[in-house]
Amino acid sequence: MAHVKHMKWWGWGEEGVHFEFSNKPAFAPFVKRALGVDLRPRERDTIDFSTVSVPAPRLETDLLDTLGGIVGDEHTSTDDELRVVHWAGKSVTELLLTRAGDFARVPDVVVYPADEDEVARVVALAVERDLVLIPFGGGTSISRSLQPSPDEERTIVSLDLGRLDKVLAIDETSGLATIQAGVLGPDMEDQLNARGWTLGHFPDSFTHSTLGGWAATRSSGMQSDKYGDIADIVRGMRVVRPGGTVVLRPLPSTSTGPSLREMFIGSEGRLGVITELDVQVHRIAEHREVIAYMFPSWPKALTAMHDIARSDVSTTFARVSDAHETAFSLSTQKAATSLKKKVAAKGQDLLWEVMRRRGWDTDEMCISYVCFEGTKAEVERRKKTVASIVKQQGAIVLGSGPGALYDQKKFDTPYLRDFLLEQNTIGDVSETAAPWSKLTTVHKAVYDAAQRAFDEQGKTGWIMSHMSHSYHSGACLYFTFGYEIGQDPHAEYAVIKSAVQQAFVDAGGTLSHHHGVGMEHSAWMEQDVSPEGVRLMRSLFEVADPGANLNPGKIVS
Amino acid sequence: MAHVKHMKWWGWGEEGVHFEFSNKPAFAPFVKRALGVDLRPRERDTIDFSTVSVPAPRLETDLLDTLGGIVGDEHTSTDDELRVVHWAGKSVTELLLTRAGDFARVPDVVVYPADEDEVARVVALAVERDLVLIPFGGGTSISRSLQPSPDEERTIVSLDLGRLDKVLAIDETSGLATIQAGVLGPDMEDQLNARGWTLGHFPDSFTHSTLGGWAATRSSGMQSDKYGDIADIVRGMRVVRPGGTVVLRPLPSTSTGPSLREMFIGSEGRLGVITELDVQVHRIAEHREVIAYMFPSWPKALTAMHDIARSDVSTTFARVSDAHETAFSLSTQKAATSLKKKVAAKGQDLLWEVMRRRGWDTDEMCISYVCFEGTKAEVERRKKTVASIVKQQGAIVLGSGPGALYDQKKFDTPYLRDFLLEQNTIGDVSETAAPWSKLTTVHKAVYDAAQRAFDEQGKTGWIMSHMSHSYHSGACLYFTFGYEIGQDPHAEYAVIKSAVQQAFVDAGGTLSHHHGVGMEHSAWMEQDVSPEGVRLMRSLFEVADPGANLNPGKIVS
Structure with missing residues (x-):
């Protein structure tokens, strides 16, 4: 088992990798302003x-x-x-x-x-x-x-499942790969990339999570607009159950009663152990660009994201941060050290000046990233269409510089939580999905609920959000919230996290878009899928695992 | 209940509507050649x-x-x-x-x-x-x-459910409609069209089937390439169960354990009664064209369909008939009565001449229809790309004339079965889906199996097929077969139908792409989803309906 890699026992990711703020001059002032917390230099690199x-x-x-x-x-x-x-x-x-x-x-x-x-x-x-x-x-x-x-x-x-880590076969004609469940994201992509293929599934956890885990928790990656949620990607699977192994052959679509595939996806170990999956794979795109745009306001930004989703343009992802998240994002910029970066920073100052002259309230502006993949010509055509869509909402095209930065930093975010815990501060995330018509309501409801919860606890709290993962009928809203830890960390957290979750379901969103249920969200299942829905799901778990041996207590209590 | 429309008790569709061959000069000779059957004029219009x-x-x-x-x-x-x-x-x-x-x-x-x-x-x-x-x-x-x-x-x-026939609401921002389950296809489209929307779901049964039925049988419509299978279209639903009503709210995507939505879809009444659905709806396309192409052979045609599916072009549907189905299709052309039609017929003769001069074996040629929807400019751009793809496979673009004809005739096919039964002849259909890499194998396996079964029964049988419903990893093959009825209609049918179904699963296809399971296909469920899969599904039905009151005996016996 020596070759099975594990995360550090006390937190996210690898020993020796940390979020660092000493090279980000705007970060400490931002945290002071947002959370009322004075950041201290890191005191220890690990925990014994x-x-x-x-x-x-x-x-x-x-x-x-x-x-x-x-x-x-x-x-x-x-x-x-x-x-x-x-x-x-x-x-x-x-x-x-x-x-x-x-x-x-x-x-x-x-x-x-x-x-x-x-x-x-x-x-x-x-x-x-x-x-x-x-x-x-x-x-x-x-x-x-x-x-x-x-x-x-x-x-x-x-x-x-860490030893089940191989890409077993690629059906190059069909764009299907047979892959063992325990493979970590990067190891899987390495094996696929070596033959010119990619799964295209990149959740924030990518570097430390596995294909089987993505399926078992109904995951979605940041590029789901092009590659689909894991439920779309998985076309066949093998699941070991006490009575035998369920074998679902790779099929593009089938009409064979209730979907067993969709029962195992999201089952979090309660119906058996997923050992192998047949998944859709794609040729690595010839050309890829992430372009950044700045919008004058959240409503205009959301309108543009919806217009992009409805347009003829395929994007790999299209996401936009609200004003709070945009402010946070700017606070994490590194100090300009090289001449090139100093010039870029100067350019940014000029940009701010342009925005102010246009009458923008810079506290309201929202940064967006859209990713394009395809031939160079396809990417150019799509960029043009998207530029014209975003300009209708008054956006400024920032180009591919910030986009490249986003692409590099995308898997670093989870380290922030451990950094903040060291600073006696909670930073956490929670996400939902809702129809397009309800996104603004959900967004406001969550802000209001979080603020009420912060107030109740006498805290200076912070909440921010982005929209990502577009579908025909709606999208995902992803929230990050933070506050300084007080006397009773667990009780405080329960109040604040619950307020966010309750706002989701009350405003017409789901309890989770891609993080799953576990024990953390099971209290909202009845409100999400109705009491009779929970009864049916509980019956399924009971009949499928009468001894309650398979990860009991998860999804429905 | 007066306003609940029903089909004739003895066959498909409406009284007074029939398949007619007297105006199709090539049809009787075709049937004689294909099935050895001498067609007689229709003797009766109905059955008392x-x-x-x-x-x-x-x-x-x-x-x-x-x-x-x-x-x-x-x-x-x-x-x-x-x-x-x-x-x-x-x-x-x-x-x-x-x-x-x-x-x-x-x-x-x-x-x-x-x-x-x-x-x-x-x-x-x-x-x-x-x-x-x-x-x-x-x-x-x-x-x-x-x-x-x-x-x-x-x-x-x-x-x-025929009295539950209303479109209750349209969320125009999200492209979601709330619709009662019992509404017939045309009544639903009328209500949606009146407000500028469409579901885009058009199975062959469209004129006489219902939204709830499509969901309960895991249906797919001929335009699924653009609009999705019914499992993609349905985003929320209400299902009456003995213990209460399951309410699944409309959500673009969710991570809430095993999918209840995907359990009810395809459940054929065994888990409850679907009363209401939240479904994706689309603005009626500004412009629509169906273009016909003729390919020199089935392998080249399949390659082109795959290339279209992999391309940047969105099509509403892309289908191609094999050589047998193309021959059948040509045999159902009406005699040219008007001058315009005579000129068109002449044009067709010239086309045949062109093909022969190109060295085509006209017995091998395959007709294809591709549908484009969007703005006029989008349609033009896509047509151009598709034309270049099909030409790489040596196809000839026939234009929109035959395409318009296809669009008009598309719901008439089921009447053919009753016509043939009157002629003591079986005409039946069966469909599968398989990965792209297996389509040729499945196609050949089904032809061989059907031929063996015909031979065993001493029959002159006919089989033909088309490919439709493209996905990233595969497509649907739809087969039609026919033969003259002998001494024991049920036993003969069982042998021939079973041969086709067995060939599907043996060659890597599924027992049904969109017709469902019922009692007709339940014998193949263990081979399709594995014995342990069937055990789990059976357990679900038993625990969900311990008294076996809900449509017992369907899907799994």
Whole structure:
């Protein structure tokens, strides 16, 4: 299992990688203004694992031997740090608990099967011995889809799919690849890219999450406008269940009753273990450009995004930050050190001057990024059409410079949360999707709800948002909020996070566009899919897993 | 219920509408050549209902009164002809049984609820009194999704949704309409068109099928390349279940566990009664053109269709007939009666001459239709790109004349089956979908299997096919086959239909692309979604409907 990469036990990503603000002169003043927090230089680069104490594994020796007999002793571990790495995802709640060493219940053993046969034997054993089995991909969940129930009495096995990491085949005629579930995003793209293909699925968690995890949590990547949500991308799959393996062959479309494929997608381990997927792949685009635009206001920006979605133009993504997120984004610009950057910074000052002369309120302006892929000629044609659409809403075309910057920074955002926690500050995200007609209402409802929650807690809070992932009938709104931690971190967080979630469903949005349900969002399921919908889903889980051995307690409580 | 339109009891569509061959000089010779059948002029225009005898309703009087108390006595009927209209769909098996008056079991009563509340009360009654409830839309199923189990002992209620026929609301900003499930295709389009919108969903059954039926059977329309399959179109729904109504709000996308929406789509009445749907609607296109192309061969035609699907061009549909279907299509051309038509016929003769001079084998040529919608400029641009793609495969552009003809005739095809039955001949259809890489294999496998089955039965059979419904990773192949009826119509049909279905799944296709499962295709479910997949689906039906009151026996036996 040596080659299975894991994130640091205490936070996001790799040891040694941090969000750094010392080279971003506008950031500390921004945080002071937005959250009332005085940033301090980072005091430590890591957290010593010896600062926490981990509950001893509850595991009969013969069970450990039996598991070792299936996957090999060297792929079976009761190591404390490995068990903590596997105990939960990276939600704020889980990060707080982890840093505090507040582990109610941690997996008792971690196993790394080599193939589907070994997975099947572990699944069968879980049912036979009444164990709890929690499939583990990259551990990036922020919906508490991995954390065991605190009062679980049974032995908990974390089933790490990390050794199932191969692209097995590419059907080049059909644009379909057969890929093992445990492969991490970059490893998968490397294997596909080597043959000229890409999946095109890039969630923020990309660097540390897995294909199987994306399917199991109903993920969507930032390029979904072109490549689709994971539910569109997955065309076939193999799912190990206690009674046998469900094999769904790769099919472009089918009329065979209720969709089993769409039952397993989003099932978060409750219906079985996904071991292999047939997915749509695409030739790497000949040419790619990300162009930035600046809009004078959020309503105009949203109108333009909708007009782009309705137009004849295919974009790879089209996103726009609201005024708050735009301000945040500008605050994270690095200081100009080289001459070239100094010239660019000077150019930016001039741009501001242009905007002010046009009568813009610079506190209202919204930055947008649109990505184009195709032949050079196609990209040029689409850029032209989009330029004319955005100009109708008074936007200024900023060009490809900021776009390239966005493309480089896109996977760094999750590190910010750990940085802020070090500063005794929460930074968290929550997203929804709603019909186009309701986006403005949802946006305002969430701002109002967050502000009320901040006020109740006597906090200087901050909230910001962007629109991304366009569909025919609506889009995703992605919110980030922050505040300084007070006396009772968990209680405060519950109030604020709940206010945001409740505003989503009250205003006509869904509880999550692509983060899943887990234990974090299950309280809103009845409001989202109706009480009878939850009853049916619960019945499905009960009949599919009568012993409640498969990641119990997730999605519906 | 007077305003609920029904098809004729003995066949497809409206009384008085027939397939006519007397004005198609090439048709009789074609049928003689293809099937060895000598066509006779039509002997009768209808079938007298008194020629069949219908089993008496098995229904306690108080139950009839109770149903009348819910939906009104005037919307409750035990009339023999109405019960026969509701007894089954229009599959070959059902048509043969119906014409022979061979009704093992017919619904005992037909009810026409006015609204969701009445539906809910009927559903509750069905569970309370242990009735069998079969939801009925337009009755166009050709997968035996409506026919009751022949040995059903309980009282059978046909729940006709025909009075739920209104477009309730259009969210013009989001392109979403809320529509009642029982509305027939043309009535729905009339209501949408009046406000400038269209659903864009046009299955061959369009004139006689309903929105709720399309959702319940996982339908796809001929324009799915642009408008999507029904699973893409439906964004929200209301489904009456015994325990309450599942309400799925209209959402562009959501990450809330296994998809309930995708469970109800294709559920054929087994999970509840769909009463209302939120669906994507589109502005009626400014301009629309259907262009015809002639290809020198099937492989070249398929390559071109794939190239179109992979290109930057959005088409509304792109379909191509194989050589056999092209020959059939040409045989149904009307005799030239007007001068204009005579000139056109002359032009066609010249075209044939051109093809021969190019060295084409006219027995191999394949006709294709591609539909373009958008602004005039967009349509022109796309036509140009498609013309260059098809020319790379040696195709000749025939222009919009034959395309317009295709557009007019598209809903007439189902009448052909009844015409052929009158001639003691079977004409039937079966469709699949497969990855692009397998289309040629599937096509050949089906031809070979059908030929073997014809040979076994000592028949001169005919089979033909077209490719339609393109996706990123594959497409649909739609087959039509025919033969003269012999001694044992049901046994012969079973052999031939089974050969086609078995070839689908053996060659990597699905048992149905858009006709659903019903009782007709349930035998192939284990081969399509694997035995464990069927077990899980069966468990879902059992737990969702423990009394087996909701259209039992369909999809999985």
